[in-house]
Amino acid sequence: MSHSTNLSHHSRRIDLDAPLHRKAGPMTHAMQPVESAGEAQTSQACPTPRYLTNSEAAAFLRLSPRTLEKQRVIGGGPRFHKFGRRVMYAVTDLEAWAGERSFETTFDPEYIDRHPGVQRDDQ
Template structure:
Protein backbone atom coordinates (compact mmCIF):
# COMPACT_ATOMS: atom_id res chain seq x y z
CA UNK A 1 0.00 0.00 0.00
CA UNK A 2 1.04 3.55 -0.66
CA UNK A 3 1.22 6.11 2.11
CA UNK A 4 -1.25 8.97 1.92
CA UNK A 5 0.16 11.99 0.08
CA UNK A 6 1.16 14.92 2.20
CA UNK A 7 -0.56 18.11 1.18
CA UNK A 8 1.65 21.22 1.32
CA UNK A 9 -1.03 23.38 2.95
CA UNK A 10 -1.49 20.83 5.72
CA UNK A 11 2.23 20.93 6.52
CA UNK A 12 2.27 24.74 6.60
CA UNK A 13 -0.82 24.88 8.80
CA UNK A 14 0.75 22.48 11.30
CA UNK A 15 3.90 24.58 11.78
CA UNK A 16 3.37 27.83 13.68
CA UNK A 17 4.85 30.95 12.08
CA UNK A 18 8.03 32.20 13.67
CA UNK A 19 7.37 35.33 15.71
CA UNK A 20 11.07 36.23 15.71
CA UNK A 21 11.41 36.29 11.92
CA UNK A 22 12.06 39.85 10.72
CA UNK A 23 9.74 41.16 8.01
CA UNK A 24 11.35 41.17 4.59
CA UNK A 25 11.34 44.38 2.60
CA UNK A 26 9.39 44.10 -0.62
CA UNK A 27 10.78 46.16 -3.48
CA UNK A 28 8.66 47.28 -6.42
CA UNK A 29 9.67 48.56 -9.83
CA UNK A 30 8.48 51.96 -11.03
CA UNK A 31 5.51 50.41 -12.86
CA UNK A 32 4.58 48.20 -9.90
CA UNK A 33 4.84 51.14 -7.49
CA UNK A 34 2.64 53.23 -9.76
CA UNK A 35 0.05 50.45 -9.83
CA UNK A 36 0.31 50.11 -6.04
CA UNK A 37 -0.38 53.83 -5.57
CA UNK A 38 -2.77 54.01 -8.53
CA UNK A 39 -0.67 56.69 -10.17
CA UNK A 40 0.86 56.99 -13.59
CA UNK A 41 4.42 55.64 -13.87
CA UNK A 42 5.31 58.98 -15.45
CA UNK A 43 4.13 60.78 -12.28
CA UNK A 44 6.64 58.85 -10.19
CA UNK A 45 9.38 59.56 -12.74
CA UNK A 46 8.66 63.29 -12.59
CA UNK A 47 8.59 63.26 -8.79
CA UNK A 48 12.01 61.60 -8.72
CA UNK A 49 13.41 64.51 -10.72
CA UNK A 50 11.45 67.38 -9.15
CA UNK A 51 11.17 65.99 -5.61
CA UNK A 52 8.14 65.41 -3.45
CA UNK A 53 7.69 61.76 -4.32
CA UNK A 54 8.23 58.63 -2.25
CA UNK A 55 11.74 57.52 -1.25
CA UNK A 56 13.35 55.29 -3.85
CA UNK A 57 16.46 53.15 -4.14
CA UNK A 58 18.83 52.60 -7.03
CA UNK A 59 20.27 49.17 -7.71
CA UNK A 60 22.57 49.83 -10.62
CA UNK A 61 20.28 51.38 -13.23
CA UNK A 62 17.13 49.98 -11.70
CA UNK A 63 14.92 52.22 -9.57
CA UNK A 64 13.06 50.38 -6.82
CA UNK A 65 10.57 51.42 -4.17
CA UNK A 66 10.05 49.71 -0.81
CA UNK A 67 6.37 49.04 -0.15
CA UNK A 68 6.79 50.46 3.37
CA UNK A 69 8.13 53.75 1.90
CA UNK A 70 5.15 53.97 -0.45
CA UNK A 71 2.77 53.44 2.46
CA UNK A 72 4.55 56.08 4.57
CA UNK A 73 4.47 58.58 1.69
CA UNK A 74 0.75 57.98 1.12
CA UNK A 75 -0.01 58.23 4.86
CA UNK A 76 1.76 61.60 5.02
CA UNK A 77 -0.76 62.87 2.48
CA UNK A 78 -3.93 62.00 4.36
CA UNK A 79 -6.23 64.75 5.59
CA UNK A 80 -9.55 64.88 7.42
CA UNK A 81 -11.12 67.62 5.29
CA UNK A 82 -10.24 70.27 2.74
CA UNK A 83 -10.70 72.85 5.49
CA UNK A 84 -7.79 71.32 7.41
CA UNK A 85 -5.17 74.13 7.76
CA UNK A 86 -2.35 71.79 6.72
CA UNK A 87 -4.27 70.78 3.59
CA UNK A 88 -4.99 74.41 2.72
CA UNK A 89 -1.31 75.32 3.19
CA UNK A 90 -0.11 72.53 0.90
CA UNK A 91 -2.72 73.17 -1.78
CA UNK A 92 -2.81 76.95 -1.92
CA UNK A 93 -2.56 78.72 -5.27
CA UNK A 94 0.77 80.26 -4.23
CA UNK A 95 2.41 76.83 -3.75
CA UNK A 96 1.86 76.02 -7.45
CA UNK A 97 4.11 78.91 -8.48
CA UNK A 98 7.24 77.12 -7.19
Protein backbone atom coordinates (compact mmCIF):
# COMPACT_ATOMS: atom_id res chain seq x y z
CA MET A 1 0.00 0.00 0.00
CA SER A 2 1.54 3.22 -1.15
CA HIS A 3 0.98 6.51 0.67
CA SER A 4 1.88 9.04 -1.99
CA THR A 5 0.75 12.56 -1.25
CA ASN A 6 -1.38 14.16 -3.90
CA LEU A 7 -2.02 17.84 -3.18
CA SER A 8 -3.62 18.64 -6.52
CA HIS A 9 -7.10 18.55 -5.02
CA HIS A 10 -6.06 21.31 -2.54
CA SER A 11 -6.49 24.41 -4.68
CA ARG A 12 -6.67 26.75 -1.69
CA ARG A 13 -4.81 30.00 -2.31
CA ILE A 14 -3.05 31.84 0.49
CA ASP A 15 -3.56 35.61 0.71
CA LEU A 16 -0.22 36.91 1.97
CA ASP A 17 -1.70 40.36 2.63
CA ALA A 18 -4.26 38.98 5.07
CA PRO A 19 -3.61 39.94 8.72
CA LEU A 20 -3.05 36.26 9.54
CA HIS A 21 -0.01 36.10 7.26
CA ARG A 22 1.43 39.59 7.86
CA LYS A 23 4.72 40.03 9.65
CA ALA A 24 4.40 40.39 13.38
CA GLY A 25 5.60 43.57 15.03
CA PRO A 26 4.91 47.29 14.76
CA MET A 27 6.76 47.78 11.47
CA THR A 28 6.99 45.93 8.17
CA HIS A 29 9.53 48.36 6.76
CA ALA A 30 12.18 50.07 8.84
CA MET A 31 10.55 53.48 8.70
CA GLN A 32 6.86 52.84 7.92
CA PRO A 33 4.48 51.69 10.66
CA VAL A 34 1.78 49.18 9.80
CA GLU A 35 -1.73 50.64 9.85
CA SER A 36 -4.91 48.68 9.90
CA ALA A 37 -7.85 49.91 7.84
CA GLY A 38 -9.48 51.44 10.92
CA GLU A 39 -6.32 53.28 11.96
CA ALA A 40 -5.80 54.66 8.46
CA GLN A 41 -9.27 56.20 8.48
CA THR A 42 -8.93 57.75 11.94
CA SER A 43 -5.42 59.09 11.30
CA GLN A 44 -6.68 60.97 8.22
CA ALA A 45 -9.66 62.36 10.13
CA CYS A 46 -7.66 63.49 13.20
CA PRO A 47 -4.32 65.17 12.46
CA THR A 48 -3.21 64.82 16.10
CA PRO A 49 0.53 64.35 16.62
CA ARG A 50 1.76 60.86 17.33
CA TYR A 51 4.04 60.43 20.31
CA LEU A 52 6.72 57.76 20.73
CA THR A 53 8.39 56.41 23.83
CA ASN A 54 12.16 56.69 24.24
CA SER A 55 12.71 53.19 22.84
CA GLU A 56 10.34 53.75 19.92
CA ALA A 57 11.95 57.12 19.12
CA ALA A 58 15.41 55.53 19.23
CA ALA A 59 14.27 52.80 16.85
CA PHE A 60 12.69 55.43 14.57
CA LEU A 61 16.00 57.34 14.41
CA ARG A 62 18.06 54.12 14.46
CA LEU A 63 19.90 55.22 17.58
CA SER A 64 20.46 53.62 20.94
CA PRO A 65 17.83 54.47 23.57
CA ARG A 66 20.76 55.38 25.83
CA THR A 67 21.90 57.99 23.29
CA LEU A 68 18.55 59.79 23.54
CA GLU A 69 18.69 59.58 27.35
CA LYS A 70 22.14 61.20 27.37
CA GLN A 71 21.06 63.91 24.94
CA ARG A 72 18.12 64.82 27.18
CA VAL A 73 20.61 65.49 29.98
CA ILE A 74 23.48 67.19 28.13
CA GLY A 75 21.42 68.74 25.30
CA GLY A 76 21.63 68.45 21.54
CA GLY A 77 18.89 65.88 21.16
CA PRO A 78 15.38 66.18 19.76
CA ARG A 79 12.66 68.06 21.64
CA PHE A 80 10.78 65.86 24.10
CA HIS A 81 7.61 66.07 26.14
CA LYS A 82 7.04 65.04 29.75
CA PHE A 83 3.69 63.59 30.73
CA GLY A 84 4.13 63.01 34.44
CA ARG A 85 7.17 60.73 34.67
CA ARG A 86 6.81 59.56 31.07
CA VAL A 87 9.09 60.99 28.37
CA MET A 88 7.58 61.10 24.89
CA TYR A 89 8.75 62.35 21.51
CA ALA A 90 6.47 63.77 18.80
CA VAL A 91 7.22 62.24 15.39
CA THR A 92 7.27 65.73 13.85
CA ASP A 93 9.97 66.82 16.36
CA LEU A 94 12.07 63.75 15.54
CA GLU A 95 11.78 64.39 11.81
CA ALA A 96 12.67 68.09 12.26
CA TRP A 97 15.69 67.22 14.43
CA ALA A 98 16.91 64.67 11.90
CA GLY A 99 16.36 67.14 9.04
CA GLU A 100 18.57 69.71 10.77
CA ARG A 101 21.42 67.21 10.60
CA SER A 102 21.63 66.78 6.85
CA PHE A 103 24.77 67.94 5.06
CA GLU A 104 26.13 67.76 1.53
CA THR A 105 29.75 66.97 2.47
CA THR A 106 32.04 67.04 5.49
CA PHE A 107 33.44 70.27 4.06
CA ASP A 108 30.03 71.93 4.30
CA PRO A 109 30.51 75.11 6.43
CA GLU A 110 27.47 74.18 8.55
CA TYR A 111 29.01 70.77 9.24
CA ILE A 112 32.33 72.31 10.28
CA ASP A 113 30.55 74.83 12.56
CA ARG A 114 28.62 72.05 14.32
CA HIS A 115 31.59 69.69 14.65
CA PRO A 116 34.46 71.55 16.38
CA GLY A 117 36.55 68.37 16.34
CA VAL A 118 36.99 68.84 12.59
CA GLN A 119 38.84 72.15 13.14
CA ARG A 120 40.92 70.67 15.98
CA ASP A 121 42.10 67.84 13.72
CA ASP A 122 43.33 70.33 11.09
CA GLN A 123 45.81 71.93 13.51
